[in-house]
Amino acid sequence: MSKRFEPSRLDGRSVLRKRRFRKGTVSAVAILVLLLAVAWALWLREPGGTRAPAPLADVPSVGQPKDRYDVIVAGTDPEGVAAAVSAARNGLRTLLVDGGSREILGGLMTLGWLNSLDPSYSPDKPLIPGKHRFLNKGIFQEWYDKVEGTSFDVTTAANAFRDLVAAEPNIDVLWKAAKLEPIVSAGPAGGRTVQGLNVTLADGSTHAVKANAVIDATQNADIAAAAGVPFTYGREDLGDKNSKMAVTIVFRLSGVTPDVWKKMIAREGVGHDGYSAWGYTDMWDYPTTDKEKVRMRGLNIGRQNDGSILINALQLFGVDPFDPKSVEQAYETARKELPLVVDYMRNRYEELRDVKLAGLAPEPYVRETRHMIGEYRLRMTDLLDNRDHWDRIAFGSYNVDIQSTSYAFRGTILMKPKQYAVPFRSILPKEIDGLLVVGRSASFDTLPHGSARTIPVGMAAGQAAGAAAKLAADHGVTFRELSRSEEKIGQLQRMLNEQGMELKPFRIDPPAYAKHPAYPGLKAAASMGIASGGDHNEFGLDDPxxxxxxxxxMLAVQKVHAGAFRGNPTAALKGLASPDKAPLSLRIAAQAIAYAAGLPADEPDKAASLLESNGLLAKETVAAIRDPEKLTNGDAYLMIRDAVKGLTGTVYE
Incomplete structure (x- = not known):
């Protein structure tokens, strides 16, 4: 084990020295904080120049894998690097393997050019002014301290990942595997266990590589899917399997001199942070050539050390990431559209008149495909409640960011949690043992995935997976047995805390919306995607x-619970001149819900009684309505909650 993980020890003389110099501590700390703040500001040099470009360091590949390792990590995205480094530091012989043409560590961040982080910040104030305080530390923090900031140069990022891996002699890296297939055997009591991978090399030879544990860090959980782990796809848990968030191809612009950058971040409505900038929201108005395939959104911009910038803003619809022809078609669409986009930008924004299109990312940014069904599936209620979990391995606080799924839907921020825990059970698949899944395809419902899919969360989960492999091996238990032991999970958390993470219990005071009488209804509405509070959690529960x-x-509820709600709620709008402006009465609300449930509700005055008699409306809900002629959003959400509970038995808690 690396010395950096050894717990600190104080002898008597150290304690004595601490007491002797206690009087000077406050002033010394104040000076240190000031110096660090100045150094931080100078290092950012913002606005102005950038670091000098660095050459890309080579990451050597073993010619052939060994027959056995303690751990195999499939996938070299950030989550996979964190998992491999964690396993190796805990003394495990580790194979880090990837397929295709990859020879650069970092995947999405280095080959997908997604060079701006979506961090989960701590609710606690930072110690050093101007420096971020992250919820997820450990290996993620080590890597972050090597790059420029929340946006970074992709070569700097790749070299930082390379340094982390190269420092661990227990890691073998294997590039360009032609195929990776799980070795699955029957386990105890009829279960199945992953015991390694069949690795087909570029020369066509196949090697059976056995391991005590496999960590799937591929973006789409390819190993887990091949092993038979259950998943939902896209927005399937919301009743729309064919819908998923847009794919993006990040593009590069050259000609961004320091003077151009200063003008960019000085533009009204543009925010910036070191190497990052975001804004230009009127790019939503760009006249796309094909609304079925492509549109632009506001720009997320990250600087590069060669003076160029990378832009995450081009949204592509209908892309199947599992079909190479569909991916190539997406690139063809981007290659045709982006020259028009850049011309539009040059004509619209004076500071960009001399920029040039300088390339497309080698890999697409795919936000959403598979969602694993694990031992615990992260829910919207976890985020709404700012919920801790006893088996916490990572934390999230980033916005629930749902990107466009089509040209007609621009996306939304559902809410902004303060802090929630990701449990170990959310990286443990159901039905299959010997396998952990880290990254965006872990066990998250579609909506909370909008926050939990972020890379700092995934790297923390990766670090936990590597340590869990060590702990399970030492105790001779399966991951499932480990997940059910509070004692062993506590030991895992202590290991991770000693290794740089901060996994402590927490409690967040209930936010204002959680104190509202309609909160049970909001939980149901938010979980089904029909309530949105934005990044200020303004759900409008008292709004008409x-x-x-x-x-x-109700039409959205019908999608989520398609087998239960089969009627036509729009029949309740018959005869209403302006249904989008008229107040919602209890009669009309009850009638629409009853129609959706397939009940005969032609008499609106009797619709509420009809719902009550069928167990679809609680008397308490009706009694709490202040004005039956003018229902609020909160009133409506409570009625919807009752109907869903009564018809399906589902309670969103």
Missing amino acids: SNPQRLVNN
């Missing part, structure tokens, strides 16, 4: 609703 909104909500 209207008949059209209620009907739209």
